Amino acid sequence: MPNRYLSENGSIGEFAAQYVRMSKDEQDYSTFNQEEAIAAYAFAHNFKVIHTYRDEGRSGLLFDSRPGLKQLLDDVQSGHANFTAILVYDVSRWGRFQDVDEGAYYEQLCKRAGVRVIFCAEEFENDGSLVSTLLKAMQRVEAAKYSRRLSVKVFAGQCNLVRRGFWQGAAPGYGLRRALIDANGSPKTILAQGERKYIQSDRVILVPGPPHEIETVRRVFESFVSEQKSTTEIAAELNSEGITNGYGRLWTKTSVRKVLTSEKYVGTNLFNRCSMKLKGKVVRNAPEQWIRVEGAFEAIVDRPLFAAAQKIGQKNRCGISNEEMLGRLAVLFAQMGHLSCKIINEAEGLPHSTLYRTRFGKLSSAYEQIGYQQKGSSEYRAIKRALADRFAEIAEGVTADIKKAGMAPLAGETASTFKIGSQVFSLFVVRHAHTATKCRAWVIRSSKGFGSDRIIAVRMDRTNWYPLDYLLLPTKLMHPHRINLAIRNFSLFEPYRFQSIDALVTSIGALVASSVELDPGLDRQPDQHDD
Numbered sequence: 001m002p003n004r005y006l007s008e009n010g011s012i013g014e015f016a017a018q019y020v021r022m023s024k025d026e027q028d029y030s031t032f033n034q035e036e037a038i039a040a041y042a043f044a045h046n047f048k049v050i051h052t053y054r055d056e057g058r059s060g061l062l063f064d065s066r067p068g069l070k071q072l073l074d075d076v077q078s079g080h081a082n083f084t085a086i087l088v089y090d091v092s093r094w095g096r097f098q099d100v101d102e103g104a105y106y107e108q109l110c111k112r113a114g115v116r117v118i119f120c121a122e123e124f125e126n127d128g129s130l131v132s133t134l135l136k137a138m139q140r141v142e143a144a145k146y147s148r149r150l151s152v153k154v155f156a157g158q159c160n161l162v163r164r165g166f167w168q169g170a171a172p173g174y175g176l177r178r179a180l181i182d183a184n185g186s187p188k189t190i191l192a193q194g195e196r197k198y199i200q201s202d203r204v205i206l207v208p209g210p211p212h213e214i215e216t217v218r219r220v221f222e223s224f225v226s227e228q229k230s231t232t233e234i235a236a237e238l239n240s241e242g243i244t245n246g247y248g249r250l251w252t253k254t255s256v257r258k259v260l261t262s263e264k265y266v267g268t269n270l271f272n273r274c275s276m277k278l279k280g281k282v283v284r285n286a287p288e289q290w291i292r293v294e295g296a297f298e299a300i301v302d303r304p305l306f307a308a309a310q311k312i313g314q315k316n317r318c319g320i321s322n323e324e325m326l327g328r329l330a331v332l333f334a335q336m337g338h339l340s341c342k343i344i345n346e347a348e349g350l351p352h353s354t355l356y357r358t359r360f361g362k363l364s365s366a367y368e369q370i371g372y373q374q375k376g377s378s379e380y381r382a383i384k385r386a387l388a389d390r391f392a393e394i395a396e397g398v399t400a401d402i403k404k405a406g407m408a409p410l411a412g413e414t415a416s417t418f419k420i421g422s423q424v425f426s427l428f429v430v431r432h433a434h435t436a437t438k439c440r441a442w443v444i445r446s447s448k449g450f451g452s453d454r455i456i457a458v459r460m461d462r463t464n465w466y467p468l469d470y471l472l473l474p475t476k477l478m479h480p481h482r483i484n485l486a487i488r489n490f491s492l493f494e495p496y497r498f499q500s501i502d503a504l505v506t507s508i509g510a511l512v513a514s515s516v517e518l519d520p521g522l523d524r525q526p527d528q529h530d531d
Contacts, residue, residue, distance in 0.1 A: 016042060016085040016118075017051035019072055021093050023059050031056055034089040041120035042087060050083060060096035061147060063106070069095075073106060076113045086110060090121040091139035096147045100140040151277055162271040165296040166203045169271075173264055174246035174255075175217040175300060179207040206264060206297040214300050216243060220259050221301055225308045231256040232348055254345045257352065260313065266306045269296035317355050325351060325359065330370040339372055387464055391429040394458055394467060398427060398501065405505045407512065417452060421512040426452040426475075430485070432460045432468070442485040450475045454511070456504070459485065470504040471496050472511070 018038045020031040031054055042049050055068035063069065075081045088094050094117070095103045107117045117126060122139065124132040158168050171193070172178050178191040183201040190207075191197070197204060208214055216238070223229045223237070235251035245255050263270055271291040276282045328350050333339055341353040341363070353363060360366040367373070395416065402409055402420070409418035409425075416427045430442040442459050455478070457471040473483065473496050485493060498504040 013046040013048055014085055015050050015083040016047040016087050017053060017072065017081070017083045018042075018049050018087045019053045019069065019093070020089065021055040021058060021060060021066070021068070023057065034093065037089055038087045038120050041118075047085060047087065049087065060092065060094075060143070061098065063095070063097075063102070066095075069106070073109055076110050076115050079113070081113070081115055083115065085116045085118055087118050087120055090119050091136060092143040092146065094119070096143045097140075098144050098147070100137065100144055103140050103143075104137075155275075159271065159291055161203070162269055162291050162296075163293055165205065165269060165293060167206050167269065167297075171246070172206050172209075173262060174259060175209045175213040176206050176264060176297075177209045178204050180204060206269075208298055208300050213246075217259060217265060217300060220256060221265075221305050221309055224260055225305060225312060231260070252346055253348075254342075254352075257313075257345075260309050263292075263306075264297065265299065265301040266303050267295050267297045267299035269293040317351055320351060322359055325356065326366065326369055329356070329366060333370055333372050339367060387431070390465060391431075391460075394429050395427055398456065398458060398470075398504075401501050401505050402508065405509055407509060420508065423454060423512055424452040425454045425456055425508075426450055427456045427458075429458045430460060431464050432462055440486065444483040444485070446481055450478070450480065455483070456508075457483075457485070467501075470498045470501060472498070472504060472507055 018035065020034040020038075022031050022034070035052075038049065041047070053068040053072040055066045058066050058068070060066075072086065076086075091103070094107070097103045110117050119126055119136075122135070124135040126132055126136065162168050167178060180188045180191055180197055181203050182188055182199075183203075188202065191204065220234055220238075223234050224231070229237075231253040234256045235253055238251045238256075243251070245251050259265070269292070272285055273290055274282050274284055329339070329344070332343065332347050332350060336343055344350055344353045344356070356363050356366045360369070399409060399418070407420045409420055418425055418427070426446075428444050430444055433441055433443070440462075442457075444455065444457055452475055455471070455473040455475055457473060459468045459471065460466070461468040471485075471493060473493070498507065
């Protein structure tokens, strides 16, 4: 009975795992409090907790944002779980999924693998009876309703603060800064980029920034209104003088346009132009739904000057016909080969992408009229899903071949990371692509670092359907976050390349058995190129 143990009183107990979750808005559900309640339940029911899976600061709305739960399900489904039960504080900790069947689905995955899910603080036993099934369903509905009610309350609170003149946005914008004030309205400090308030009663307002930034903002408006310069000309002029935008980058026509159209510069606080409810899609709200508070902040641009800039912008937008807009878009498509919001917004002589949405309902409608099939089309999504399934199939095949060779990979932090002997391997199926210079390239990326001893890379051919070759790369000789495998630099990786999966598996076996580097003489860092 590998999943059971003999307790001190001579009875047979079961090994269990515990799952704890706390979102930022639910401090009463601290993971410490959950673990205390679970420990009491485990002691009373003869369970011994041997694993803890946790998601701290994670919303219960979406599965994809919860690495702890994902790892738990991976371990259970892969057969590596050495426990027979999962102890959870209550149904809401398992999730506040808006589709209540989603939480039931994840529970059923565990049940099919022979692992029970037990809710320790609920008044019912999760024993599969009709009564417990009904009560559990009701709790799932209540957990989902709680998130909806909380969303309404939070939004109402934000609207109330905006009406009182407080800032609820993120970055203040060029020429402005976020100032922290206390409950009495007394100034405390200027918040740097990325800083947040830490006292609940404190509030944030916008104040003018450094004098040179204020002068630049006013100069942008004067150049646009009085000198009749275009946004492209203004951006070029600022860049030629070494003046960077609020992020330390070069100015573009889009960043100039954002300054010219933002009512923050005349002291108006705008809120609810876009919304995203319950982790759903971003929705652009109609102007009548916006919350507008004039005089909320100190203005750094005169209202007549701002109004003149809006009048010019409106005239530029309305003075072009639909046919001319489509004609210019078609020319841009012929030049670039593809289209996007960024490409349209930065192109000389084209209206902003929002005008295309206004005129044609949505950007894809304009694309269709010039014969461009965007990447978000149903056909593109179908191809992308097929390739994702194919890559997963290849990854499973490589793992299966390693197992056939007598090596048993142990599950790591993710499904693509595993341990064989004392070595940790990360598996990547690397798609074939072309760079901006049309050169063939295969790029391995990891934003958090590779975190393993070796990388197993399966390079795909031009079709991205069949493996081209296999590589076994020592991470200590590679860039920590990105490895570019291109035609120009690929000779550097030749010592680590294998033509067949059998040769790769043989080398992995020899490496694990001897713990010797494949090529100890290669001690230099390979050069990385983008092409």
